[in-house]
Amino acid sequence: MEKAVLPPGDSTSLEVIFNTRSYTGYVTKRPTITCEGITGFQSVIITTQIMIDPDSTEPLVVTPHLLDLSPIGDTVPDSCPYLIRNVTDQQVQMSVVSTEPDLFSFTVPRSIAGGGEYAGMLYLTAAGKSGSFHKSVTFEGTAATVTRYTIAVSRQITGGASESPGSKSSSDCRNGQ
Secondary structure, three states, rough: OOOOOOOOOOOOOOOOOOOOOOOOOOOOOOOEEOOOOOOOOOOOEEEEEEEEOHHHOOOOOEEEEEEEEOOOOOOOOOEEEEEEEEEOOOOOEEEEEEEOOEEEOOOOEEEEEOOOOEEEEEEEEHHHHHOOEEEEEEEEEOOOOEEEEEEEEEEEEOOOOOOOOOOOEOOOOOEEO
């Protein structure tokens, strides 16, 4: 939570992590929120469709599904490419829904023409280069309907590895399919 104390009438953001690995199809979850000094609880409803084959989605197909920026030997990736393909004949309007701007920058175009594609690059910030994280970025495409897409973004630093004077920065990330 962004704020430790929340006065009446104020608001804050709360990160909810939903691991989809063991689910397929439509899934609804209801995490419960409890507050000190308040009787009862609040729940929110999260509903999603988890695709078995993300390459079969429409109107967009996104590759890869995981951007892994973990060090590879003495190479420390600081960026990672991704591709968004419009597999329909309709123009798709695009917008970013959720990202982690403190850790990385991620952009999408305003639209992708029918049959077109966008080759983008995710870049780590200084804070993103300094430690491990498992986050994601979500964007939506709007054509006949609104469809949301999420790409996992991961960086695992082990054994004290991080960007150091002897390491090589590159965009040679481990793209997971």
